[in-house]
Amino acid sequence: MIDDSIISVRDLKKYFGEVKAVNGVSFDVHQGEILGLLGPNGAGKTTTIKLLLGLLEPLEGEISIFGLNPEREEVLMKKKIGYVSEEALIFKSLTPKDLFNFIASIRRLDAKEATERVTEYLESLGALEYYEQMIATLSHGNKQKMQIVAALLHEPELLILDEPLAGLDAKSVRVVKELLDMHIEKGGAVLFSTHIMEVAEDLCDRIAIINKGKLVGLGTIDDLRNQAEKSGASLEDVFLRLTEQDSSVEEIVKKLRKSYKKKIEESA
Numbered sequence: 001m002i003d004d005s006i007i008s009v010r011d012l013k014k015y016f017g018e019v020k021a022v023n024g025v026s027f028d029v030h031q032g033e034i035l036g037l038l039g040p041n042g043a044g045k046t047t048t049i050k051l052l053l054g055l056l057e058p059l060e061g062e063i064s065i066f067g068l069n070p071e072r073e074e075v076l077m078k079k080k081i082g083y084v085s086e087e088a089l090i091f092k093s094l095t096p097k098d099l100f101n102f103i104a105s106i107r108r109l110d111a112k113e114a115t116e117r118v119t120e121y122l123e124s125l126g127a128l129e130y131y132e133q134m135i136a137t138l139s140h141g142n143k144q145k146m147q148i149v150a151a152l153l154h155e156p157e158l159l160i161l162d163e164p165l166a167g168l169d170a171k172s173v174r175v176v177k178e179l180l181d182m183h184i185e186k187g188g189a190v191l192f193s194t195h196i197m198e199v200a201e202d203l204c205d206r207i208a209i210i211n212k213g214k215l216v217g218l219g220t221i222d223d224l225r226n227q228a229e230k231s232g233a234s235l236e237d238v239f240l241r242l243t244e245q246d247s248s249v250e251e252i253v254k255k256l257r258k259s260y261k262k263k264i265e266e267s268a
């Protein structure tokens with residue numbers, strides 16, 4: 001473990017057949033830091049996250065989390081991690097209440113304290129009314145809220161969140177941002193992936209941009225602007241440049257406009 005790094009990743013590689021999903025990625029997440037993982041669809045964000053959690057086996061590279069190896073010391077490591085996966089909750093025939101009680105019991109949490117915490121989180125997220133409703137019947141956003149509460153329940157030091165804000169309404173996004181800020185104030189660390197540029201800009205101390213399995217930018221927004229040679233640009237512009245999508249997106253938009261105009265002219 002280097003200095004105050006909670007996560008330390010070096011030259012990480014994971015291939016699925018011909019697909020080089022993660023192809024030599026290195027970064028650290030320090031204590032008290034929120035690191036955002038950005039990248040186009042299929043860039044390798046979820047694969048990176050699953051490797052960190054020991055859910056996938058790396059082809060090559062080093063991962064250290066709290067100085068532990070995710071494959072060899074998975075149980076010890078997971079005690080300190082709260083994880084929100086990209087997929088919806090799988091315990092569909094349970095209610096959130098059953099799920100949280102189950103988590104509290106396997107984590108050996110004080111039942112009363114855990115229930116108080118759950119109630120406070122659900123109230124803040126406007127989801128207390130779904131506490132005893134079957135998870136299968138909840139809306140996408142409300143399922144997502146339950147995943148977030150489940151990840152926070154054991155007060156882990158490190159949160160690893162794969163698109164935690166996907167599907168959440170504006171008020172809940174605001175509440176989750178606040179929860180993450182408080183987590184950092186308590187000395188924790190966060191790694192999360194997102195496609196929402198404003199959220200990344202607002203929340204992250206540093207951002208890692210991944211494209212086609214490779215890290216193409218890492219640092220503060222100003223660092224990224226320098227790396228993209230785009231001083232004063234928005235994160236979206238910097239992102240599009242570093243992922244080499246800036247010219248292609250303009251071309252796509254132009255082509256779409258042209259074909260739209262042609263259709264309108266033809267139908268007139």
Ligand SMILES: Nc1ncnc2c1ncn2[C@@H]1O[C@H](COP(=O)(O)OP(=O)(O)OP(=O)(O)O)[C@@H](O)[C@H]1O
Nearest residue numbers: 016019021039040041042043044045046047048086
């Ligand atoms: N189990 C798998 N088997 C085969 N290919 C996979 C598997 N999981 C991921 N891939 C491939 O690896 C690449 C990276 O996928 P990954 O899910 O990590 O992307 P991502 O950055 O999370 O994308 P998104 O923004 O769409 O969530 C993609 O090409 C994907 O199709």
Ligand SMILES: [Mg+2]
Nearest residue numbers: 045046047086
């Ligand atoms: Mg993903």
